Amino acid sequence: MDTMSFGYAEYDPAQIAHNETLFTLANGYLGLRGDFEETQGTYHKGTYINGFYDSEPILYGERAYGFAENHETILNLPDPKRIELEVGSLPFSMKSGVVNTSSRYLNYKTGILTRIVDWTSSQGDRVKITTERMVSFTDKHCALISYTVEAVDTDLLIRLTSFLDIGVRNRSSKDDPRVGSKFTSNPLVILNHSIENEALNFSARTRNSALNLYGSAVHTTSKGASQITPSEPDLALSYTFSLAKGECVTLNKYVAYTTEDDSAPFRARKCAQEGFASYAQEQEQFLSDFWSVARILIEGDEMTEQALQFNIFHLLQACGRDGTSSMAAKGLTGEGYEGHYFWDTEAYALPMFCYLKADIAKSLLDYRYRILDKARLRAKTMSLKGALFPWRTISGEECSAYYPAGTAQYHIDADILYAVEKYLAATGETAPPAYVEMAIESARMWLSLGCFIDGEFCINEVTGPDEYTACVNNNAYTNLMAQNNLAFAIALVESYQQQGKILPLVLEKDELSSWKQAQEAMRIPFDKGLGIYEQDDSFLKKAPWPFDTTPQDKHPLLLHFHPLVIYRHRVLKQPDLVLAQFFLSGLFTKAERRRNFSFYEPYTTGDSSLSYCIQSIMASDSFQSLKAWTYFKKTVRLDIDDIQGNSADGIHTASMAGSWMAVVYGFAGFRDWKGTFSFDPKLPTAWKALTFCLTLRNAVLKVELRPSEVTYTLMTGKEVALVHRNVSCSLKEGESRTFSLVPKLGGVLFDLDGVLCDTAHLHYKAWKQVSDENLLHFDREVNKGLLGVSREASLQVILDHNNVDWPHEKRTEVLKRKNDAYVASLDSITGEDLFPGVLGLLSELKSQGVKIGLASASKNARTVCEKLGILDRFDAIADITRVQKPKPEPDIFLAASEQIGVWYTDCVGVEDAKAGIEAIKRAGMQAVGIGSEGELPGSDVVLKSTEELTLDVLKRVVQKI
Ligand code: G6P
């Protein structure tokens, strides 16, 4: 299978609309949808220029101050692809005559779309048609089409009519808010058109945005035409040829569209002079340079490899590269979302470009700087200081008519600045004044948007990434990202000041300190009980969405329920807090990230195409490889397989970029937190190998991942520093480092009570004593539920069992009494109380270089170890008071593994309690249960007592054999 091309060898009329999107060719500026040359049998003929739009006032039934004024819509331009063929006197179309064979391939290496059709007209005339189409990456104004017809069985008279079809229009909107334009009249006025010397020319201007467009198509033919007929009104040229049997004729069409000046005719002529072959060669060179870094190889899964290259290729086609445009959510493949730019660019696509082709990332950021003045105006309208970037736009003006899922998504500012930060860290460039200016203006926006309430900096009435929750107070994503935005702005300003550089804007006297105060006091809603960050102040007070009673045909929810119905429920369109934990990974422990992912997952519908890729990355991050794989599968072929059912309206660029992220950030576990490049690879079991490259500060790093090892090679560039898992290393040009990924026993993390010693019965006795004192029923059976469980939670179990509830003070008092009783009983403890075999095992582990950690839920663990005389046996004792959540959450085990410096995959946990086993498994480790088989579900091995625990058992457990 050729994974560097995509196409079909059999024609399926049901796929016409979908294929038009998939076969789009574009160069970031000019986009030609993949519709057929002929009109009949096409779904929607589309030709676009990135950022070329017209606008009209938004018609509101009810409007209020500050609502977005105008909508902007990318325009469908005169169609330069259109070429009609007549064979005999019958028009060729896929809908008439007989299609003998039909194939179509988009080649990512050449950037050429090839179509071959063998067709017999209803009169029995057979032709073979071969068309090749290219939109030049090296000459952004130009597109080239070659159209070849062969007379297969007989001599034939054929006619080729080539158009610059000025009759095309945008699609009009239906019920789906995501599709179609709302223009009241034709937005593009054709000013002039002419036919001269086999060239078609037009000039046009938009009604309201006053943008100019010039188009030209120059033709050459491989043999003389018996007749050439111009048709002025249609802006078309007809060529008649008589072909002998077996003879071919090729019509070449050289197209140029310009918007900055009227050079289109000149450019089209120049393109024709250079010819198809020369353009094709340049195109191939450009793409060869791109793929030398961007190529991803997957051994054992060609379908996915092909889909990934397809996605990467489409992203390359979608992104503006001249600093004046960005990436429309649908690229240049269709009119969905009106050709608007959203945060998709910075949050999803930009990371990929930072590491594959940084000049594109820079260009995308330059576009944001270009619209900074409009963002300043928008901030003013919104009674804010600084600059507020638009949620959706083309020109820079806010175009979202629905502010709850538009302007309220203030996080766009932080997303853009996060992207700036990433770009600078990835390339190692120092911040130019333009980016510092954006950072200052965004910081000002946050300061004026939020306010101090009870000592906390609160940002109220905002919408986070999850558009199923709107206009809430203190959306955690927004606040975390705003906090990061402020920290970044502070760092940039301070670095400028330290270097004596002049800041692009003058800061007021206390401005910097006020940013610091806000940043430090930022409210990040956190629920102690659940140990999770609340999506916002109200999230946990909402009823969960009734998924059980929502039929499948009522999804996606946004098309079947009023927004208010959705908003009043606990339901997510896409990851919100979980996305923040990906972007700001270094702020959270592994345990936290896993816990929050697991908490939010059941409420996350995935109704947004931006959802699954992030879910996949965070499932990988949460040691849930199978889940990561399942989500990945839903994202990587989202457009190819039309998973959302709307690819006909355009590709889903964010999801495509997300599929790259799911491979690199997900499976390879790449992180770039504050400029440190790290990897934590987890190859999907379906793959034999994964190879990809990243450009890190001008150096190209190749990562080759196999099930048993990973190799990092510095292909070009002086030196690069990276971290594999928890090992730092640095590579010089040509140097490689290989790390084994085969789990190898490196550390054992012991629970204490019931594993190393018999203190469990002392806990029991103490609980029994306080239970009796308080007339509560408590016995050995109830005690089973207390094993491994924190003191506070243990009391709750007893109270629940007795159906009583106590006030806080009473609980504190009884907890103290229980602990006093327990601690008193510890007096009697000596080394004698260690379980048999423990000392020998600990010595053996030490002698074999295996690290030993203690992961007990007991606050008395250190005292107990002291009494047992084994304190010095541990490389680390994780402190339960310093982790966020007790068992069954994984915190204590992950903390212990970090403290002994052994990667979690090389650790084994040993536990006697159900909650403990669960904690070990949630920590992504192998678990040895001490006790009886049935009572410790999830254990990888259960032993009756610690005496049976040997080095050999531990080794086998970690290796899963
Ligand atoms: C261990 C025991 C539990 C106990 C917990 C807290 O996990 O198995 O029974 O409740 O530690 O102990 P502490 O000494 O802090 O009360």
Ligand code: MG
């Ligand atoms: Mg225990």
